[in-house]
Amino acid sequence: MSEPTASIDTSISTRLMQSTANVFVVLVVCACVVAVFWRVMHLPLFSFSRLQVVGETVHSNESDLRTRVLPQLRGNFFTMELKQAREVFQSLPWVRHAVVRRVFPNQLVVQLQEYQEAAYWGNEEDGFRLLSHDGIIFDVNTDEALRSNLPELNGPDDMAAQVLSTYHLLNPLFAPMHGRIARLSVDARGSWSLALDQDTQLMLGNAAPDELARRVLQFVQTIGPVVARYNRGMNDVQYADLRYKSGYALRLKGLGTLSAAAAADNKPETGRR
Numbered sequence: 001m002s003e004p005t006a007s008i009d010t011s012i013s014t015r016l017m018q019s020t021a022n023v024f025v026v027l028v029v030c031a032c033v034v035a036v037f038w039r040v041m042h043l044p045l046f047s048f049s050r051l052q053v054v055g056e057t058v059h060s061n062e063s064d065l066r067t068r069v070l071p072q073l074r075g076n077f078f079t080m081e082l083k084q085a086r087e088v089f090q091s092l093p094w095v096r097h098a099v100v101r102r103v104f105p106n107q108l109v110v111q112l113q114e115y116q117e118a119a120y121w122g123n124e125e126d127g128f129r130l131l132s133h134d135g136i137i138f139d140v141n142t143d144e145a146l147r148s149n150l151p152e153l154n155g156p157d158d159m160a161a162q163v164l165s166t167y168h169l170l171n172p173l174f175a176p177m178h179g180r181i182a183r184l185s186v187d188a189r190g191s192w193s194l195a196l197d198q199d200t201q202l203m204l205g206n207a208a209p210d211e212l213a214r215r216v217l218q219f220v221q222t223i224g225p226v227v228a229r230y231n232r233g234m235n236d237v238q239y240a241d242l243r244y245k246s247g248y249a250l251r252l253k254g255l256g257t258l259s260a261a262a263a264a265d266n267k268p269e270t271g272r273r
Contacts, residue, residue: 135161
C-alpha cells in the first residue's frame with residue numbers, strides 16, 4: 001500500500017525541481033538580457049554628439065550651444081530626461097522657450113524661441129536689463145542688443161508691461177515735433193515723466209493712460225506758437241510740467257515762463273490713475 005504513495009511523492013518532487021530549474025533558467029536569461037541591454041544603452045554610440053537648432057535665432061548658434069550646453073546634459077539617447085534638457089536650454093540668456101527632442105542614435109534637435117528686445121529697462125545707476133516686446137524683463141549683456149536706439153524705460157518691475165504699453169501710446173504723439181521718447185519712467189507712486197531725444201524733459205504726473213495722452217497731445221499741439229512767441233525753436237524747450245488742469249508750465253533756454261495755455265489756478269493737478 002505504501003509504494004503508490006512513494007511514487008506520487010517522487011513524481012511531485014521531480015516536477016517541482018523541473019519547475020524550479022525552469023524558473024531559474026528564465027531568471028538567468030532575463031538577467032543576461034538586461035545586462036546586455038544595459039551595456040548597449042551605455043555605449044558611446046548613443047552619447048549625444050550632434051545638435052541641430054531649429055527656429056529663427058540671432059543670438060544662439062549651433063557651435064556655441066554645442067560647446068555650452070551638451071556638456072551640461074546628463075545621459076544619452078536612452079537615459080536623458082527631456083525636461084532637464086529643456087531647462088538647460090531655457091537658462092541661456094536670450095532663450096525664452098525651448099522644445100527638445102531626440103533623434104536616433106545620438107542627435108539632439110532643439111527648437112528655440114528667443115526674446116526680442118523692445119527697450120532697455122532700468123537706469124544707469126542700477127544697470128540696464130532688456131524688455132521684450134510683450135513686457136518681459138530679461139537679463140543679458142545689453143551690448144548684444146541689435147538696435148542701438150532702444151528707449152530707456154524704468155519703473156517697478158511688476159509695471160514693466162504697463163510702462164511699455166504707455167510708451168507705445170505716447171511715442172507716436174510726438175511725431176509732429178519730429179521727436180521721439182528717449183526715456184520714460186514711472187515711480188512707485190505712479191507719477192510719470194519722460195525725456196525726448198531733443199533732451200526735453202516732461203513731467204506728466206499721476207494719471208491714467210488716456211489722460212497722459214491728452215496732456216501730451218495738448219502740449220504738442222500748442223508748443224510751436226508758444227516758443228515762436230519768444231523767438232525760440234523746439235530745441236530750446238528744456239522742461240515742461242504738464243500736470244496742470246488746462247495747460248503746462250514751460251522753461252526755455254535762457255528763459256523761464258508759462259505757456260499761453262497755462263493753468264488758470266497755477267497748481268499742478270495730481271490726477272487719478
